[in-house]
Amino acid sequence: MSTDLYNIDTSTKRVFENLAQQIRTAKQSVFEFANRTLVDLYWQIGKEISRKVNEAEWGKGVVSQLAEFIAREIPDAKGFSDKNLWRMKQFYELYSSDEKLSPLVRELSWTQNITIMSRCKTSAERLYYIEMCKSNRLTKRDLERQIDAAQYERSLTAAKISPAVRDFALPDIKDTYVLEFLGLPESHSEPELQKALVANMKHFILELGNDFIFMAEEFRLQVGCQDFYVDLLFFHRGIGAMVAFELKVGKFKPEYLGQLDFYLEALDRDVKKPHENPSIGILLCHDKDDEVVEYALSRSLSPTMVAQYQLQLPDKKIFAKKLQEL
Secondary structure (H helix, E strand, O other), X not given: XXXXXXXXXXXXXXXXXXXXXHHHHHHHHHHHHHHHHHHHHHHHHHHHHHXXXXXXXXXXXXXXXHHHHHHHHOXXXXXXXXXXXXXXXXXXXXXXXXXOOOOOHHXXXXXXXXXXXXXXXXXXXXXXXHHHHHHHOOOHHHHHHHHHOOHHHHHOOOOEEOHHHHHHOOOOOOXXXXXXXXXXOOOOOHHXXXXXXXXXXXXXXXXXXXXXXXXXXXEEXXXXXXXXXXXXXXXXXXXXXXXXXXXXXXXXXXXXXXXXXXXXXXXHHXXXXXXXXXXXXXXXXXXXXXXXXXXXXXXXXXXXXXXXXXXXXXXXXXXXXXXXXX
């Protein structure tokens, strides 16, 4: 028997939507409870194996026997190979003495925890990706991409900003954005870049930060009798302000800032709501000379910043060297 869902009245539809939301919330709660229970179990198993190994009671052979015993006694239990049992030991030993991280790792999936354990070298880097997983609900694939793109290292190198924006700079604003997901050739035009960003907006927002909300491309500003267009316009929930992106496929030139300043003035006069903060501009270039950028921004009164983008995953060694220099 089929029914016409388009003919239900508004009141009934609201009840339907409310019940559907309750189902989604309940399913998410069940998933989160099951995941936490599983990670807690791995923690306890890792703790016991660690204790036995450290007391010289167990070695590799005994752990292999444990894996075989579990497989025989509980045939439908998955994830208890000897390799995974050693990971549980590592998991416990890595976080048991870290009061800050030990409660947080229980909120991640086991595959996320394994990825972070195996690829992050410091407690600060692990914390960064744990919090990113929580706030952005990253899949394992998304998490691996963020690590491959040196997201943590790039978060430590701030973009060049004008004095006017220092008091309320965007969180985690980066010096370089990695846009390898666009699939663009090294030689491309600004319209091609803009079109690719819009087509891959989910990935672009993940690269920017979770608080960005996409508003429009080619956002029209009418000043006098002329029309002007902002390449990409976002709203940032964290600071309550519009963020205008101006895209340049070449090297940064000081005159680019004048155009962006004009857009910000028009946004603040004609578009910004009274309760919102002044608009911010981000000039995204394919290349830039840091000294030229610094000179250009030193006397700027507009809240603007300059960053660059690259179309290939970075060499993390380069970022590590840059951080050492800083």
